[in-house]
Structure formats: C-alpha cells, structure tokens
Amino acid sequence: MAEVRNCPTCNELFNYIGTRDVCGKCSAKEEDLYQIVYRFLRKRENRAATVERICEATGVSEKLIYKWVRKKRLLPAMFPNLGYPCDQCGHLTYGGKLCARCLEKLQRDLQRVEAAEEFRENIEQSTRGTYLAQRKK
Template identity: 70%
Template sequence: MAEIRNCPECNEFFNYTGLRDVCHKCAQKEEDLYQIVYRFLRKRENRAANVERIEEATGVSKDLLYKWVRKGRLHPATFPNLGYPCDNCGRLTTTGKLCDNCQNDLKSDLRTFDAAKEFRDNIAQAERGTYLADKKK
C-alpha cells in the first residue's frame, strides 16, 4: 500500500510505493543525470574513471553515484573503479554493506566468540558432573 512522504530532494509530497525514494520530478532529474553519467562512462577513455573524476566531469554528486552503484545501475564489473562506501569503515566496496576487510574482521570475531562460548559450555558441563549414590546403603 502506498503512503504519502516528503521528497528528500525538493520536500514536495509524493506517493511512496517502494519503487522510488524521491518524487516523480526529482526521479526524472535523476534519470537525466544518470544518462549524462552513462554517456560519459561509455567512452573508452572514461571507463576507468573513479567517482571523483566522474563527479568533476559531469557535476553529479558522489551520493547519487554511490546510490546507482548500490542499486546496480552502474556495474563495477564494467566500470572497475566504481563502488560505494562500506557502512563500517568508509572504504569503497562493490557488494554488500561491508568491504572485504570488515567482513573478514567480523567473521574472525564471530569465530572467536563461538570458540569462547564452546569453551565456557565445556567447562560448565565438566563442573556439573554426575554423581551416583550407592543404592545398597
């Protein structure tokens, strides 16, 4: 079901359906800017351009470029120097919310936590022990 929201760009009301996060006018402006960026990147000499170079040449903001990469409209496989900031450290990444280094750190921390938990559980199990009383007495 749709809801009424304010456009984050122009502050106009629009009917939010989950497809776009801006109003129709701003979405059209974004699409026009996307076409400018895409035309720029299609030129062979610009395919390896990074975000700063694209921003300088086209005037499109970094945030908008990051949004298009995150949504898959600009593919890092085709344009190798594109990415968006990691949610943890800010380094550029091309998939997910975390860069490879942050993912590896998180996985390492989880393995350490699991090993410590297993160790604590084993100690608790050993301390409980089971004692049987002699039934003949």
C-alpha cells in the same frame, strides 16, 4: 498500499510504493543526470574514471553515483573504478554493505565468540559431574 513520504531531495510529499525513493519530479531529474553520467562513462577513455573524476566532469553528486552503483545501474564489472563506501570504515566496496577487510574482521570476531561459548559449555559440563547416591536396602 502506498505510503505518503517527504521527498528527501525537495521535501515535497509523494506516494511511496517501493520503487522510487524520491518524488516524480526528482526522479526525472535523477534519470537525466544518470544519462549524462552513463554517456560520459561509455566513452572509452572515461571507463576507468573514479567517482571523484565523474563528479568533476559531469557535476553529479557522489551520493547519486553511489546510489546508482548500489542499485546496480552502474556496474563495477563494466566500470572497474566504481564502488561505494563500506558502511563500517568508508573504504570502497563493490558488493554488499561491508568491504572485504571489515567482512573478514567480522567473521574472525564471530569465530572467537563461538569458540568462547564452546569453551564455557565444556567447562560447565566438566564441573557439573554426576553423582549417584547409594540406595538403602
């Protein structure tokens, strides 16, 4: 079922059905800009261009380029200097929401929490002990 939303670019109302996050007009403009960027990157000398260089040469915003990389329309495998900012630190990443450093830090933190919980459980079990009362005959 369609949902009515405001276009984040032009603020017009449009029916959001899950495929596009902007209205039809803005989507067509974005597609035109995508073609400009893609044509720029297809040239051999531009394949290693950074996001800043692409913005400078084509006039397309960084936000749009990051959006296309996230949606895998521009692949870092084909264009090695393309990525998008990590949600945690802003460092460029090529997959997921976190860069390798932030992901590693998160995993270490989770391991510490798990180890602390295991330690607490062991302490609780050792202090609980079992006591048997003698039965009266």
